[in-house]
Amino acid sequence: MKTHTVVIVEDHVLLSQAIASLVNSFKDFDVLFTCKNGKELLTKLKTPNNIPDIILMDVNMPILNGIETTEIIKNEYPKINVIALSVEENDITIIKMLKAGAKGYLLKDVEKDVLELALTETIKHGYYHTKDVSNILINSLNEDDSSKIQIKDREREFIIHTCSEMTYKEIAEKMFLSPKTIDGYRDNLFQKLQVKNRIGLVLYAIKNGIYKL
Amino acid sequence: MKTHTVVIVEDHVLLSQAIASLVNSFKDFDVLFTCKNGKELLTKLKTPNNIPDIILMDVNMPILNGIETTEIIKNEYPKINVIALSVEENDITIIKMLKAGAKGYLLKDVEKDVLELALTETIKHGYYHTKDVSNILINSLNEDDSSKIQIKDREREFIIHTCSEMTYKEIAEKMFLSPKTIDGYRDNLFQKLQVKNRIGLVLYAIKNGIYKL
DNA sequence: ATTAAAAAGGGGAAAAACACCCATTAAGTA
DNA sequence: TACTTAATGGGTGTTTTTCCCCTTTTTAAT
Structure with a gap:
């Protein structure tokens, strides 16, 4: 299996670099670069040979947040898989992010194995969801629009x-x-x-x- | 120079493991273990041969937060150096954390080199502060007792x-x-x-x- | 015991918030 | 086209909040 490339978008630099270190430790993945917000990401993507297979995207960022950025990515680079990475367990945020085109939504308190699995599965099948997020989605679908x-x-x-x-x-x-x-x-x-x-x-x-x- | 040991306390597991991966990539430091909150930390420290040189401590945690935990560490394990790791730029929080006995306070948006430097310096001199935090401290000292x-x-x-x-x-x-x-x-x-x-x-x-x- | 300071309470007035009512306009849709 | 709905905004009145400046009571300190 060949190695896939990952880009990390996260406003806290140390966390960004820490996650990069973790991803680099995974057998099949390499971090191409990291950036602090959506704006920086869009700029860097314009450089040739800078298109990753997967973007790990924080949801809460200044300047250009994860939801808005994901929407742009979906339109301009539809082949890139965006996986949301967030502390937000809020239903509405998750749904917005997925609507915007994210292929997965990971809470920041999962194990690192889950991150690796999410990356692998997304490459393989184009999506990945943890049980937590799936449950939230199912629950929010059961609530008929009137109660929402x-x-x-x-x-x-x-x-x-x-x-x-x-x-x-x-x-x-x-x-x-x-x-x-x-x-x-x-x-x-x-x-x-x-x-x-x-x-x-x-x-x-x-x-x-x-x-x- | 011999290798020093680090423990990471952070409620979001993925971040915790990511930071661990980063710290392990530093030449002179090894992560002993990670834990999710102060309570878990105190339990794990009771096991023999489980005393690190440095604890990297998140400030905002459930169960037992960084400030309370640091106070306990200062009393029970005075030889362990606690470095706070936080997104909080709030003066009062920083001061509380330092009063509780933290030897340093790092914002989560520093470069990884700064983290390595902080670890090294803390081992060498027993403390480390970034310019940001120092400025906040100086400012808050100038404000005559408004912090109280x-x-x-x-x-x-x-x-x-x-x-x-x-x-x-x-x-x-x-x-x-x-x-x-x-x-x-x-x-x-x-x-x-x-x-x-x-x-x-x-x-x-x-x-x-x-x-x- | 005397004094000072803090806590509790008051009067009055202006501004803002809250609670209803209903009218117009624009946009979508059967 | 006619009907519906959403967004905007007007009228009127009550209640609550906010902001003054002031007095009495209680507590703490010298």
Whole structure:
């Protein structure tokens, strides 16, 4: 069996290099290069002979995050297999990542053998999922769409601003909307998320990765 | 120069093993074992011939966190050098960790060479600090005692209730105080913590472990 | 015992948040 | 086309929060 190439995208350099060291220790895999975010990745991919078989992609990154980056990769380099690597056990994040085109989703607390298996299987079959992630997926499919709480982009924006200690008036200005529309967003979300006030909104946002501390 | 031993404490297994792989690639260092939290560490240290020269300790862990664990290590195994490894750039966390007895504090986005240097220097001189961390320390020393923001028990109670989506009237009843006293608590805390409204209070509480999600 | 400081409580007013109602417009779809 | 739905925003009123400045009570210290 020939050796396959891997690229690691991870904002924490030390972890990035540590994972690289681990991957290099696997029999059939070599790390081509590592980078700190999606933007850097896209730049480096433009160099000839720099196209890996697999990208190990962190989900939470500054500049260009894992989801957005994966979408671009899927379109521009459809032959590259992206495997997500994350601490996020959040259903919505996982689904978004897979929708974006990731061939696998690994939690950062798996054993190194699982990583090697994921790499091997992805090369062989084009996908790999741990039991954990599969279960999460099945559960989230069983929840029929009606019970699935959906937050729109514009609402998400509103929530983030609310978490930033802004008043509704300030948020309205920032989002170029009438204060009354903001009122509506709030009323809707309170109802949808079953919270009593802005505090509940903030807690929900933090728990669900909408707002990062 | 003889080879020194390292133990890695990190809750995400894959990262733990990845860092182990990296450390093993350093000329003068070998990983003795890895573990997932402070509790596991303390258990494993009890086995004879299991005492490392250096412990690389993650700060944010479940069960027994880095700070508490380091304190115990300092008392029970004073010859072991603890180096903190974290994503937290938060002044208070760093200071707490160093006070607990850590000989160094590395951010997870340093280069692997820095990790090797930190290990070497710690063996040689008993400590190592990156420029980043040193600067943070100097800055926080210049801030006259602002790091010792003290929150009283009664205030802490008030904050927790605020985080529980209660109104001030409800909190007043629960704490057997006049709403006006609650007003005073709030005004004081806003001033003390430099926040603009209840949201800021909630964020502070979560960041500082006063309120647990 | 005297004094100082901290904790608790108060009055009043402005701003913000919250809770309903309903109207318009744009976009999608049967 | 007609019907539906989503997004936006207006009206009105109540409640809560926030921000002043102030007094009394309790606790701690000299």
